[in-house]
Amino acid sequence: MAEQVPTKRQKREEYRRGIQAQQDSTEDGSVVKMPQKKFFRQRAHANPFSDHNLDYPISPAHMDWSSHYPAYVDPDTSKTNLSGARQLTKNVEVVDIGCGFGGLLVGLAPLLPDTLMVGMEIRTQVLEYLTSRIHALRAQQQNLKNKSANPAPTEASTESTTEAETGSDSKAPATDDDIGTTKIFPGNFENIAAIRSNTMKFLPNFFGRHQLSKIFICFPDPHFKARKHKARIISESLNAEYAYALRPGGLLYTITDVEEYHHWVLRHFLRQPEDATKGKGEGETGSDYKAEAVHAPGIKDMWERVSDADLAADPCVRVMQFETEESKKVTRNNGKKFVAVFRRLADPEWPSS
Amino acid sequence: MPSLRHPFQCLRYVARESAGQSDLLIATAGAKVYSYSASTGDCLDVFPSADESIVSDDLNSPPGKRRKLSSPSEQKDEQSESAGKQSKEDVKLTWSSIPLLIVAQGKYVIFLTAEDKCIRVYSLKDNGQFVKESVRTMPKRPSVLALTPNENDILCADKFGDVYIIPVIPSAEYKRVVAEEKEYAPSATNLTVHTKRNLESLEQQMRQAALKKKASAEATALNFEHQAIIGHVSMLTDMVSVTRPADSTISHPRNYILTADRDEHIRVSRGHPQAHVIEQYCFGHTSFISKLCIPSWAPNVLISGGGDKHLLVWNWVEGQVLQKVPLSESETDITVSGIWAVSDNADGLKSIFVAFEGSSQLLCYALENDNTLKQQETLQLSGNVIDLVSIGSKDTIAVSVDNLREPNSTSVWRSSPQALLETFRVEAGKWVPAEDSIVSSINTDSSTLVHTELDEKTTKSLNEQLYGLSVLRKNGWN
Numbered sequence: 001m002a003e004q005v006p007t008k009r010q011k012r013e014e015y016r017r018g019i020q021a022q023q024d025s026t027e028d029g030s031v032v033k034m035p036q037k038k039f040f041r042q043r044a045h046a047n048p049f050s051d052h053n054l055d056y057p058i059s060p061a062h063m064d065w066s067s068h069y070p071a072y073v074d075p076d077t078s079k080t081n082l083s084g085a086r087q088l089t090k091n092v093e094v095v096d097i098g099c100g101f102g103g104l105l106v107g108l109a110p111l112l113p114d115t116l117m118v119g120m121e122i123r124t125q126v127l128e129y130l131t132s133r134i135h136a137l138r139a140q141q142q143n144l145k146n147k148s149a150n151p152a153p154t155e156a157s158t159e160s161t162t163e164a165e166t167g168s169d170s171k172a173p174a175t176d177d178d179i180g181t182t183k184i185f186p187g188n189f190e191n192i193a194a195i196r197s198n199t200m201k202f203l204p205n206f207f208g209r210h211q212l213s214k215i216f217i218c219f220p221d222p223h224f225k226a227r228k229h230k231a232r233i234i235s236e237s238l239n240a241e242y243a244y245a246l247r248p249g250g251l252l253y254t255i256t257d258v259e260e261y262h263h264w265v266l267r268h269f270l271r272q273p274e275d276a277t278k279g280k281g282e283g284e285t286g287s288d289y290k291a292e293a294v295h296a297p298g299i300k301d302m303w304e305r306v307s308d309a310d311l312a313a314d315p316c317v318r319v320m321q322f323e324t325e326e327s328k329k330v331t332r333n334n335g336k337k338f339v340a341v342f343r344r345l346a347d348p349e350w351p352s353s
Numbered sequence: 354m355p356s357l358r359h360p361f362q363c364l365r366y367v368a369r370e371s372a373g374q375s376d377l378l379i380a381t382a383g384a385k386v387y388s389y390s391a392s393t394g395d396c397l398d399v400f401p402s403a404d405e406s407i408v409s410d411d412l413n414s415p416p417g418k419r420r421k422l423s424s425p426s427e428q429k430d431e432q433s434e435s436a437g438k439q440s441k442e443d444v445k446l447t448w449s450s451i452p453l454l455i456v457a458q459g460k461y462v463i464f465l466t467a468e469d470k471c472i473r474v475y476s477l478k479d480n481g482q483f484v485k486e487s488v489r490t491m492p493k494r495p496s497v498l499a500l501t502p503n504e505n506d507i508l509c510a511d512k513f514g515d516v517y518i519i520p521v522i523p524s525a526e527y528k529r530v531v532a533e534e535k536e537y538a539p540s541a542t543n544l545t546v547h548t549k550r551n552l553e554s555l556e557q558q559m560r561q562a563a564l565k566k567k568a569s570a571e572a573t574a575l576n577f578e579h580q581a582i583i584g585h586v587s588m589l590t591d592m593v594s595v596t597r598p599a600d601s602t603i604s605h606p607r608n609y610i611l612t613a614d615r616d617e618h619i620r621v622s623r624g625h626p627q628a629h630v631i632e633q634y635c636f637g638h639t640s641f642i643s644k645l646c647i648p649s650w651a652p653n654v655l656i657s658g659g660g661d662k663h664l665l666v667w668n669w670v671e672g673q674v675l676q677k678v679p680l681s682e683s684e685t686d687i688t689v690s691g692i693w694a695v696s697d698n699a700d701g702l703k704s705i706f707v708a709f710e711g712s713s714q715l716l717c718y719a720l721e722n723d724n725t726l727k728q729q730e731t732l733q734l735s736g737n738v739i740d741l742v743s744i745g746s747k748d749t750i751a752v753s754v755d756n757l758r759e760p761n762s763t764s765v766w767r768s769s770p771q772a773l774l775e776t777f778r779v780e781a782g783k784w785v786p787a788e789d790s791i792v793s794s795i796n797t798d799s800s801t802l803v804h805t806e807l808d809e810k811t812t813k814s815l816n817e818q819l820y821g822l823s824v825l826r827k828n829g830w831n
Contacts, residue, residue, distance in 0.1 A: 048586060049586065051827050051828075058617075058636055058637065058639065059634070059636030059637070060636075061636075062636075200586040201586050201587055201616050202616070204618065204620075204631075204634050205636070209631075209632075209633070222540065222541070222545070224539070224540050224541050230513070235584065236581070236584065236629070237514075237515070237581070237583065237584020237585070237586075238584070238586070239629075240583070240584070240622075240629040240630070240631055241631065243629070243630075243631070244631040257544065257545050258540055258541065258542075258545050259540075259542075260540030261540065293492060293515070293517065293575055293579060293580075293581045294575075294579060294580055294581065295580065295581045295582075296518070296580040296581065296582045296625070296626060296628065296629065298626055298627055298628070298629045298630075299629035302629065302630075330544075333544060333547065334544070335544040335545060336544065347630050348627055348630065350603075350605065350607055350623070350627075351605070351627070352604075352605050
């Protein structure tokens with residue numbers, strides 16, 4: 001075992017250097033390989049209270065988005081923000097908090113081709129995978145566009161290579177990694193990006209007041225122990241931050257496979273969770289009530305739950321339920337999925353006394 | 354052997370309107386709170402009271418031994434006990450410092466005893482003595498205390514990033530809602546955990562639950578009226594509660610709470626009960642923030658400082674930096690430990706004082722009409738600046754200085770002690786040192802003693818009590 005660890009690490013490092021080299025030289029339109037997840041695995045938990053070694057902008061006006069969305073950089077070079085970076089023609093509007101390997105973003109990209117979306121992930125290796133994946137997807141789209149412009153079938157090997165490679169990611173069906181290899185998608189994946197961040201601390205450093213229209217929180221770390229509940233990504237105080245970043249009418253999507261967490265979510269967004277009493281004894285422990293202080297109820301007036309009928313009509317919900325890596329895993333294990341979507345209401349009136 | 358006195362960690366001036374009541378100077382030093390008459394300088398009362406403190410002083414050495422925090426159930430008992438028994442309880446002092454002190458409605462002294470996380474409220478009698486009102490143990494150690502604009506409620510911010518609102522005087526009828534004991538079921542299932550180890554531990558949990566059906570009702574919830582109203586995922590370092598007066602843009606005055614944290618954020622929230630509405634962030638600091646100051650005469654202006662080598666002056670309503678005030682040219686790190694706004698009634702001088710941790714200099718600025726700071730002559734004190742209080746009736750300021758350590762050092766102890774308080778008053782538009790009979794009477798009063806034979810552990814903990822801000826700086830990984 002002792003020498004197996006370094007060899008595994010060596011393999012990973014070598015592989016990732018190769019991916020990096022490919023990224024640096026893909027502009028010529030040669031064969032583009034998708035990165036493989038197995039070289040980017042990382043322990044699923046990160047301590048949100050630690051300082052880490054994060055890069056974050058001083059304020060949203062200091063954020064350099066231009067390197068993340070090169071296709072949306074404003075052609076007017078005189079337009080720069082406070083850090084001197086080029087501005088974009090539009091603002092980022094959709095955030096996937098804890099985007100993981102990016103299944104949701106890749107699934108949403110063609111659905112909302114004109115909306116800029118960003119995934120935020122705290123784990124470096126996972127983020128590295130997603131950055132390479134987006135890069136490869138964009139390059140493939142570029143190749144396909146070139147091909148359709150001058151149809152010389154010299155790149156026929158692209159698809160077969162990619163599929164052979166992804167097939168080795170044994171459990172997953174090969175579809176999630178080779179998406180985009182065969183046809184041109186609207187938006188060409190130019191509208192998605194991923195950055196490393198701890199959103200529990202630094203979400204307001206990236207987005208101004210009411211900037212976002214959608215926030216996704218998919219299969220968050222459940223932090224089962226009551227002692228760890230403070231590390232959960234849903235809480236009254238974080239909901240106040242989400243309400244700050246979301247515009248009135250904006251939506252916050254949650255999905256989890258842990259029923260207890262689902263009730264936790266409902267409890268933290270709604271004064272009278274309609275199905276909080278449902279399934280009691282299954283997931284409700286009661287112990288988490290004990291450790292909690294009483295929170296002022298006002299924050300729950302900022303949210304209303306979106307009805308099931310509205311959800312059925314929302315294609316984003318389907319992507320969230322079936323196209324994220326975690327949701328596929330839950331499907332494979334015959335687990336249950338619990339969806340709750342909340343609409344951010346308008347701010348209350350200032351007291352007039 | 355010569356005895357040293359603890360420096361005053363917090364100073365508050367209590368102006369009392371009604372006749373027959375003298376103004377008071379409330380000060381904390383070490384584990385005690387003192388009430389001084391502002392007209393004579395006499396010490397009127399000490400918390401904990403004198404006969405207790407004789408016993409407790411003995412217990413206090415060595416103060417390295419700290420009692421385990423009392424559990425809330427004990428706390429309940431303590432509260433229900435009679436006052437006589439209470440004093441007995443206090444004898445085993447569970448704290449060694451009182452880092453936070455505020456005064457509400459001119460008659461309630463609210464302070465935090467550090468190690469046991471208790472917010473203690475005492476009312477002031479006409480003769481300046483303390484009368485116990487309440488003791489409340491917070492879930493985490495509070496780092497800031499403030500008051501709502503009507504001074505009926507305490508705002509308490511802690512190191513875990515939460516702000517609680519609790520009434521100054523708890524209402525008698527409050528009853529804790531006890532969640533009914535539910536049967537334990539782990540929130541994980543074999544559908545959500547898959548690895549061998551996780552499945553094993555899940556099984557283990559099930560077995561444990563079956564074994565002891567009813568674990569001891571470990572009530573960690575707070576047993577007094579409270580609400581959590583704001584939360585950061587960071588350590589809160591300062592908080593101010595402010596009322597923005599009605600003007601051309603708003604028809605009614607609006608209350609706000611500003612909170613600052615270690616991750617460079619200044620958050621502007623609405624006042625209670627709408628504190629969940631975040632109106633603004635003031636971005637611009639690049640290191641932790643330690644102090645916020647909104648002058649009472651300029652409620653739209655915020656001055657903030659911390660680990661940066663500059664202060665920022667803000668229009669906090671808009672989140673705009675009005676001015677960046679450089680503080681130091683040198684390479685060494687500085688930490689702002691205090692920002693105080695003092696307005697002088699007689700001369701119309703509006704001064705902002707700034708102190709650094711472990712520095713005997715007190716920077717002085719004038720807040721100009723265009724809301725910018727203009728540097729004035731720096732005041733030099735005989736020891737490190739700790740706290741400052743404005744004595745309105747006399748147009749003077751009293752500065753508490755560290756009498757134990759050498760000036761500009763946070764660890765080297767002096768051989769001979771110095772004065773605790775120094776006073777300044779305005780002459781010809783400048784702050785100049787002033788003699789004050791009351792302050793000299795307080796300086797010569799000999800009530801708090803620190804034993805001179807200090808072992809390393811004691812001095813270290815005493816140093817940490819006064820100079821704890823610079824640890825907030827983040828360590829770069831490179």
